[in-house]
Amino acid sequence: MNLYDPLTANLTHYLFFTGKGGVGKTTMATATAVKLADAGKRVMIVSTDPASNLQDVFETKLTNQPQPVPGVAGLDAANFDPIVAAKEYRDRVVAPYRGVLPEAAIQNMSEQLSGSCTVEIASFNEFAKFLTNPTIDQRYDYIIFDTAPTGHALRMLQLPSAWSNYLDHNQEGASCLGQLAGLGKQKATYQKAVETLNNADLTTLMLVTRPQRASLIETKRAAHELAEIGMTNQRLIVNGVLEEPTDAASQTIYGQQQADLRDMPGVLSQLPSAEVPLRAYNVTGLTNIRALLQVQQPTITVQSGQHIAFPSIDRIVTDLIREDKHIVFTMGKGGVGKTTVAVQLAKKLSAHHKTVHLATTDPADHLSLFKIDDPAITVSHIDEQQVLKDYQDDVLAKSRQTMSADDVDYIAEDLRSPCTQDIAVFRAFANVVAQSDSDVVVLDTAPTGHTLLLLNSTENYAKEVKRTTGEVPQAVRDLLPRLQDAKQTEIITVTLPETTPIAESLRLNADLERAKMPHKWWVVNQSMLAVNTTNSILQARAKGEMKWIDQVKAVSNGYYAVEKWQSNYEQVNLTV
Template sequence: MALPDVRTRYLFFTGKGGVGKTSLSCATGLALAEAGQRVLIVSTDPASNLDEVLETPLGATPTQVLPGLFALNIDPEAAAAAYRERMVGPYRGILPDAAIRSMEEQFSGGCTVEIAAFDAFAELLGLPARTVDFDHVIFDTAPTGHTLRLLTLPSAWSEFLDTNAGGASCLGPLSGLDKQKDLYAATVAELADPARTTVVLVARPEAAALREAERTRAELAELGVRNQWLAVNGVFVAGSGDAIAGAMSDRHAGALAHIPVGLNELPRSETPFVARGMVGLAALRAALQPVGMAPEACAMPDVALPAGLAPLIDQLAATGHGVVMTMGKGGVGKTSVAAALALSLARRGHKVLLTTTDPAAHLSWTLEQAEPNLRIGRIDPAAEVARHRDDVLARAGADLDPNARAMLEEDLRSPCTEEIAVFHAFARTVEEGRDAFVVLDTAPTGHTILLMDSAEAYHREVLRTRGDMPEAVRQLLPRLRDPDFTRVLIVTLAEATPVHEAERLQADLRRAQIEPFAWIINQSLLASGTVDPVLAARVGYEAPFIRRVGELAMRVALVPWLAEAPVGGAGLVGMVKA
């Protein structure tokens, strides 16, 4: 297996969800450790599966996996609780109880989780003494949208602190952040130092994943992070005349032949398709030293296959309106599934809005032509921040004296404003389900659950900054919890990590009093009919996960891996008819 040529102390693995960041970061760490280096792997992903890949329970401090190889998870929720107490604790018994409750409310929103996780990350990167025992520190980062926010936060907070020497902040006492200013500056310096840091852009050999990697490359370069490496993961080359194998091989080769210009200028490594995945130390070692496939691996498993998407769409269409949400781990195909559902509902004569809350949205690449009855939208964070800021200043700032208005404006310059603004837009979009179908291609799991679970925190934030609450926000959680109004579809792949992640997602939804309507297993090679020897090995790997989904879900739909990519009207119709 060709791995990135490591030259720097710090490595960041980033990319669109599901491209194999964790597998490649762990394989790289294992190879370095077995070459005699001391390596620390760190996950900053809210939906981390580092424990699973390394087969080792991990915490917030380095845990030895093997001689020379250590790992840790930055748990955003635990980090937020510790951060909250660090900020509020010193004032307990000093300030009145009402003031303490107000401070706790300011630290209860989703933004606090983001900043707390960043604080833990910044200490590892900006304080060399924390990792002095290691030759290399590898960061297995979150999906692209989250990673870009994480990497831009140092600059955002440094600028915020430079221009706000006092006053209010949505994170509470500004002095709590000001103490970290030097740390943030050191973190920015490490990120931008090509002698110290390399960012590995991980992508599948697919057009959408490579476009996303190019967007990441350009945005990182604008931030001064230019020491980048492209790692193309899962390249398949057909060794038989099987139609599915040929289509997959052609699709991968075509994508690699048309890599965006900026990406093509980066140093690059390509890792081959691994039939049995890369979960577990034995699988990682096998991937580093591939061996021939045993003939018996080609035997077709005996498993009952669920029906496709068409019967599920029949049930969805019967309501005539409402919200349909596709949810799941990044990279499982939520966008394609959402587009196929929306197109089918529109062609049945229903009014449909297809939109996304995903920071890395690419609906426009999936459904390129106009369709009667179908609108395509996106919740754009930049536009929503501008709308929210103007709205707050008009409502809450109109009657304030100059000093009070200046404090409000300072608060609205904080990076936390984006979370609040996007939340309001999400609520407005859900409200449209009263009169039409709204199909929401949602962000990756951790972000989506955070968005919904933050309703009460944002309720308090709205009251604090505006003095009222829009009806759409007030009705959001009741609408999401109403099974006649909202249908949640969990999208997964027939693989270990996506199924386990989806299982955790279902548990989270149920704790939030939201019952999933159905599960959709996407891109199944077992359902494709392939007889290629290598792909048949993956077929055998899929079977137990298909059975597991059948045990977990009220309804299941199975979508095969299709020779025609699910892009444009014909490709999306093919998903439904398969």
């Protein structure tokens, strides 16, 4: 695999850098922008990532209007906050109905417009401005976007019903329908934007990944989803490849990375690809941005520090037993190690003579990779795709009885949204908890606070307005109060000691605050600082983790644990 060099990559006019949280999208986008600008090109970089650290990378304050980046001639940057944009959008949509519809209806509308679907659309609003503005098009040689729109958002915008008056509420199922309300006037702009995205001569999707199995699997999904709606001009950038193993720890990491890259999903192995080596420094400031893609790297000088004894996951288990918790969720973004932590919790609870029901909704069923032969632990796999299909089929069957074909297509696409998937899985979770005879139910992947509030508002709305907004099963109605009861439930936030995973974990926790869900404990997973290594690059990386661990310690009021880095092999062979 070649080293990534934007100057020899034959790049298109529009570049979208995408990937799951923490893989280095912003790092790759900014390094590309600076290198092209330093080569004499006129470049603009735009970020709509809620977790974007574009301002930190450039060490300058940015707004939603393009402005010159100090120290880089020819480079302009803009940083949009899609969370703020989504709020403004939601307020515009709901405002005409205040004082007209009952308060329960307003609550339902607001919550439907509070999920990730609305953020996707708000982000696309910003993309569309730059994709369709002829002045911007002619001013710059390259326009770089940090984070691409999802396939779901693009499919939504292509549907005829997205531009009809059929919008306000979903009468047949609890999802996030309504996020396109009021967009009819922008139809021509959106159509042009979608056409530009699908034009391989103009646009390239830069898929950023880590050389790790979980990251590669997520990247495969993104590649497939976007290819389905026409974004087929894709390239792969593998970020963070360790080049020179010098001790046992680095040898293990190097071996795992190479094995995972050899086993890369076929669809990714066929893409044009390049790699960026693991660097010892955080990529902030122009000096480090410029150094990132250079072959010659600065000399690393790291003094071995004293080994730090961090609190372990045993603290959490002791607290769960003392508080007699019955429902435990491991929550976090993809790739942070939720399944591994869930298995560890189950193992340790069993060692304390607790019977445990361990369940997951991971489509890859990573639980099947673990050796779990403890009779005190019952393992089940909630088939996420099957429960989602069952829910979709149920809603569509009702829709076809009263709606036009276009409107049914609209609902079918809406039912592919993250919101709908959360709700379908949540119903399956409810059934697991309702039927379990175990002392403790450990669930790998938790519903978000938005999902809980959406279900609540849907149920309340149904009571006041004479039409159904989706059936809420008894198991769900019974479970909601239990999940909000700190005497029974604990949500454990699993994160990594890195910028983006920490930022995303903080947003998820804020979401749970809205839903009044107990979430006391945090696990900082895969910490290099907790590993004894003499490798200079790994030592430097480990040193950079401390500020994130300190932040988790502060946010959690000291209720946290740190788990050291483990290879895939070590994780899946946990003996239970």
